[in-house]
């Protein structure tokens with residue numbers, strides 16, 4: 001595992017991680033070396049929470065991607081005070097989003113420690129689920145978020161225009177988060193106009209991702225969030241290793257530099273945004 005960075009002076013939270021994959025509750029899908037490495041490190045939820053807290057990352061939102069993962073994350077959030085959950089069927093699994101499954105997702109979404117419906121959205125990079133299934137599942141999750149009053153956490157991979165269009169057509173919930181924001185500055189303007197939150201992850205630190213730093217410059221600080229997507233997408237200088245929520249300070253410092261802000265000022269803004277999106281902690 002990567003060494004811990006210098007702690008932040010203020011408190012901040014990780015808006016998107018996958019604790020179940022990190023602790024090996026779920027078999028990493030075959031050929032997924034990052035998840036396998038994370039699981040080999042033998043982490044527990046307690047250890048992850050403790051290591052995060054030690055660097056100023058005091059809250060985590062652990063995100064579901066299928067029914068089993070959503071149930072597990074909701075259970076963990078029920079017993080860990082500073083862990084909150086998101087529940088949904090991932091667009092790559094959209095073929096599994098039957099009405100029975102969606103009914104259970106909605107039931108879980110109603111629980112108080114579950115603060116988000118996600119991750120849902122559209123993924124045109126992978127064709128594991130058909131576009132028809134992905135669109136139907138995305139629209140159903142938007143409605144669940146509206147009925148339960150929870151934030152909508154969006155996975156948008158190479159599908160920017162369609163994600164924005166479906167949100168506009170369906171009517172967006174009050175709080176919308178683009179998880180691991182991957183658009184350019186032009187799209188960030190559109191998100192800002194619509195009041196959508198942009199959650200920046202490890203790639204904003206990558207040398208070849210100037211477009212993400214341009215997007216971060218455009219994104220108003222009132223709409224900024226940070227996340228790891230752990231165990232995936234580790235920030236520089238830890239590419240190739242498993243990611244963990246305790247690496248959030250590296251993303252915060254990169255974003256602060258891009259925004260020309262003090263890290264403390266940025267963490268305060270992000271923490272306030274977190275409560276606006278996910279509710280009072």
Ligand SMILES: [Zn+2]
Nearest residue numbers: 016063119229
């Ligand atoms: Zn994720």
